[in-house]
Each structure stands twice: as structure tokens, then as C-alpha cells.
Amino acid sequence: MNDRSNTPVSGESLLFLTDEQLRKGIEAMFFAYRGFTADPDRILDEHGYGRAHHRALHFINRTHGTTVNNLLAILGVTKQSLNRVLRTLIADGLVESRVGRTDRRERNLYLTEAGRELERALSEAQRERMRAAYRAAGPQAVAGFRQGLEAMMDHEIRRHYANLRDRRP
Amino acid sequence: MNDRSNTPVSGESLLFLTDEQLRKGIEAMFFAYRGFTADPDRILDEHGYGRAHHRALHFINRTHGTTVNNLLAILGVTKQSLNRVLRTLIADGLVESRVGRTDRRERNLYLTEAGRELERALSEAQRERMRAAYRAAGPQAVAGFRQGLEAMMDHEIRRHYANLRDRRP
DNA sequence: TTGGAGTGTCAACAAGGCTGACTTAAAATA
DNA sequence: TATTTTAAGTCAGCCTTGTTGACACTCCAA
Structure with missing residues (x-):
């Protein structure tokens, strides 16, 4: 429809992308994300949890x-929404909430x-999927994959992400 | 915790990935998907629609x-769920439903x-994001990015995707 | 002509977003 | 010290989008 040409992305060129190529990228993103969440979703379902619980577990584990x-800032949801999830995780003994010292x-x-155990099961499923993807895509694709993903984030969120990355214990 | 070593992914090696590297990939996927949907979400919101409407518009546009x-097969939702969305799109005059001829x-x-117009606005926002990501990641990353995404899909879904890709008019 | 497939619709429910209003406790500040 | 601001939690109510289950209608094909 609006395709400019059939010129493919060539090695070192100025990056001419047809609408067709972009559409494929968009759909790949959609289907890939579904694959990415499929395994954890199954595990979560067995426990009566959802993705919201997974996200909370992940980031609590990652930044003890x-x-x-x-x-709230990382997840980008409202306090009420997060609280509902946290409440069940605390009640179920997966998360502990301690009054701040300072x-x-x-x-x-x-x-x-128990929380670490579930988190490990969830992330192991996801790590395995990620490993398989890297294996299938090949070593030379790994860097490009990460770069593409990072370039697609919102800038402020990417800053957040970069900070988190460095603040690791 | 379970990190095997600090050995990074090396050019042509056997692909040893630390848990740390995998975790970064997992988070990149999470944040990237959020960026990926952010622009359409804003547009949809102005029209009182959600992502479900976007998905329907996209795939109807793509396979007239x-x-x-x-x-249903592509979107992986129930008939009832899709029907609710389709009904509003038809009522609003964005989608037309014709009785099959054969x-x-x-x-x-x-x-x-009107439907094409909204679809165009939504996909243009997403294409622009995709273009920017490719620009930022650089030409040599483009192939790796797509390969990584495709390798992360579920196999059956990837077949679906491949079929769709070829069946284009 | 009957069974089954494709479609549509109703009802009811759940998860997980949202807003708005309000409380409590503690810290910061005037 | 008195007041204001901040962090957290809670209640109530709403929306979207997913789910089941039941059921009706059309119409193709055996």
C-alpha cells in the first residue's frame, strides 16, 4: 500500500525499511511477547496468580x-493496583514487608x-526460553536483539532500567 | 546466585550466558513491550478503545x-471475547462484516x-517507534533483533506467522 | 434429513487496570 | 512547636478484557 520499494535492509546501508518489513517487526514483537509470557503464565495459573504477581516478585527479588x-515507579501502576497484589503475596507468605529503619x-x-522459590521457578522458565531463543538466533544475533529491545523502550524507562542495572548488590 | 561465570557472550563461541545476562534480556523484553504499546495506547484511549480493538484492526487490515x-486462531482469545470487540467496531462503522459468498x-x-484511517494512525505510530529502534540499534542489529524475536515465539504460532507472511496479496 | 460446523448472543464471573476519598504514622519544614 | 507533606494502606466503585456455560440460528455435507 505505502511501500516505498522492495529494497531490503542491506548490511551497512542507510537503513531503508519498507512498511512491509516494519509490519513484520511489529508482528514479531506481538507474537514474541506472547511466547515470552506463556511459560510463566502456566505456572502462575497453578498458584492462582497472574502476571501482576510475577512482576512484583521479579522486581522485589531483583532489588531486595x-x-x-x-x-510503583518501575511497574507504572497505581498504588491501589499494586497493593491488591502485594497484599495477597504477603498474606500467602511469599513477600515480607518490614518497616524502614531510617x-x-x-x-x-x-x-x-517460599517467595524465592516461586520466583526461581518463574524466572527459570523464562531464562530457558531466552536461552533457547539465543541459541536459535545464533551468537551474532544476541547483541542485535538486546540493542533492538533497548532502543524500543521509552527513554525515561530506559534510564530507570539502566539505574537498576547498576545498583545491583 | 546461580551465575556460572562472568564470561560474556563472545563473538562466535558456544554461547555461555550468565543468569545476569539472561535477566537483562528478560527485563529488556518487558520494558520494550511497554514502549512498543505506549503510542497506540494513547491514540486508542482518545477513541475509547483498548488493545483488543487494535489487534482486531491490525489483523483485519492485514488479511482483508x-x-x-x-x-480467533491468530489472536488466541475466545469467540465471546473477540465478538464483544468486533461488535463495537462494527457498530462504530470501522469494520464491515459481510456474509461469506462460498x-x-x-x-x-x-x-x-474510517477503520483504515484509525488502523493507519495506530500502525504509523508503531512503525515510527520501530524505525527509531532500528535507527538507534544500527543496521547490523536489525537482523539479530528479528531473529531473536522469532526464536522466542511458540513454534505453532511461528508457523501461523510464517503462513500469514507468505499468504500476503 | 440430520448432524455438525460456524457464528452470534446472553449471563455471570475474575483479574487487574483505573479514579477518588480518606486514614494513619512519620518526617520535614515553617 | 505546630503545620504540612509524604509513604503507605484501605474502601468503594468503575472499566476492559479475559474466562465458562448455555443456547439459538444458519446452512453445508454426508
Whole structure:
């Protein structure tokens, strides 16, 4: 329809992309994300949880002792929405909420042993999928894959992500 | 925790990936998908639609005259769920549903001019994001990006995707 | 002509988003 | 010290989008 030409993406060129090529990328993104979440979704379902729980577990595990406000910023949801999820995770003994030491208004969040166990099962499924994808795509594709993903994030979120990356214990 | 080593992914090696590297890939996937849907989400919101409407518009546009059953298979939702979305799109005059000519039980779905217009706005936002990502990642990353995404899909879905790709008019 | 496929619709429910209003406790500040 | 702001939690209510289950209609094909 609006395709400019049939010129493919050539090695080192100025990057002419047809609408057709872009459409394929868009659909690949859609289907890939579905594949990416499929395995955890099955595990979560067995426990009566959803993706929202997975996200919370992931980021609490990744930044031990993070505060509720911090989590809100990363996840980009409302306090009420997150609270509903956190409440069940705490009630089920997967997450522990401790009053902050320096600022007693804050709550620091930690995974319990049970929480770590579920998180490990979820992330292992996802890591395995990621490994398989990397294997299938080949070593030379790995860098390009990550670069493409990072370039697609919103800038502020990418900053967030970069900060998180460095702040690791 | 379970990191095997600090050995990075090396050019042509056997692909040893640390858990840390995999975790970064997992988070990149999460944040990238959010960026990927952010622009269309804003447009959809102005029209009172959601992502479900976007998906329907996309695949009807992409395979003109597709049947409801076809769409169900691609989207992976229930008939009832899709029907709710289709009903509003038809009522709003964005989608036309014509009784099948060869099999009058089937309905063939088409975008109206208004439907094409919205679809174009949505996909243009997404294409622009994709172009920017490719530009930022650089030409040598483009192939790797697509390969990584395709390798992450479920196999049956990838077949679907491949078929769709070839069946284009 | 009958069975089954494709489609549509009704009802009811759940997850997980949202807004708005309000409380409590603690920290920061005037 | 008194006041304001901040962090967290909660209640109520709404929306979208997913789910089941039941059922009706059309119409093709055996």
C-alpha cells in the first residue's frame, strides 16, 4: 500500500525499511511477547496468580528491600493496583514487608524462602526460553536483539532500567 | 546466585550466558513491550478503545476478508471475547462484516474507510517507534533483533506467522 | 434429513487496570 | 512547636478484557 520499494535492509546501508518489513517487526514483537509470557503464565495459573504477581516478585527479588514507592515507579501502576497484589503475596507468605529503619514510613519488601522459590521457578522458565531463543538466533544475533529491545523502550524507562542495572548488590 | 561465570557472550563461541545476562534480556523484553504499546495506547484511549480493538484492526487490515474463526486462531482469545470487540467496531462503522459468498455461515471482515484511517494512525505510530529502534540499534542489529524475536515465539504460532507472511496479496 | 460446523448472543464471573476519598504514622519544614 | 507533606494502606466503585456455560440460528455435507 505505502511501500516505498522492495529494497531490503542491506548490511551497512542507510537503513531503508519498507512498511512491509516494519509490519513484520511489529508482528514479531506481538507474537514474541506472547511466547515470552506463556511459560510463566502456566505456572502462575497453578498458584492462582497472574502476571501482576510475577512482576512484583521479579522486581522485589531483583532489588531486595525496595520500597513500595520504588516498585510503583518501575511497574507504572497505581498504588491501589499494586497493593491488591502485594497484599495477597504477603498474606500467602511469599513477600515480607518490614518497616524502614531510617524512615519508618517506608516499608522494605523482601521475598521469603517460599517467595524465592516461586520466583526461581518463574524466572527459570523464562531464562530457558531466552536461552533457547539465543541459541536459535545464533551468537551474532544476541547483541542485535538486546540493542533492538533497548532502543524500543521509552527513554525515561530506559534510564530507570539502566539505574537498576547498576545498583545491583 | 546461580551465575556460572562472568564470561560474556563472545563473538562466535558456544554461547555461555550468565543468569545476569539472561535477566537483562528478560527485563529488556518487558520494558520494550511497554514502549512498543505506549503510542497506540494513547491514540486508542482518545477513541475509547483498548488493545483488543487494535489487534482486531491490525489483523483485519492485514488479511482483508478474513473470517472470525481465522481471527480467533491468530489472536488466541475466545469467540465471546473477540465478538464483544468486533461488535463495537462494527457498530462504530470501522469494520464491515459481510456474509461469506462460498460459505454463507462465515463472515468476512473488512475495514471501512474510517477503520483504515484509525488502523493507519495506530500502525504509523508503531512503525515510527520501530524505525527509531532500528535507527538507534544500527543496521547490523536489525537482523539479530528479528531473529531473536522469532526464536522466542511458540513454534505453532511461528508457523501461523510464517503462513500469514507468505499468504500476503 | 440430520448432524455438525460456524457464528452470534446472553449471563455471570475474575483479574487487574483505573479514579477518588480518606486514614494513619512519620518526617520535614515553617 | 505546630503545620504540612509524604509513604503507605484501605474502601468503594468503575472499566476492559479475559474466562465458562448455555443456547439459538444458519446452512453445508454426508
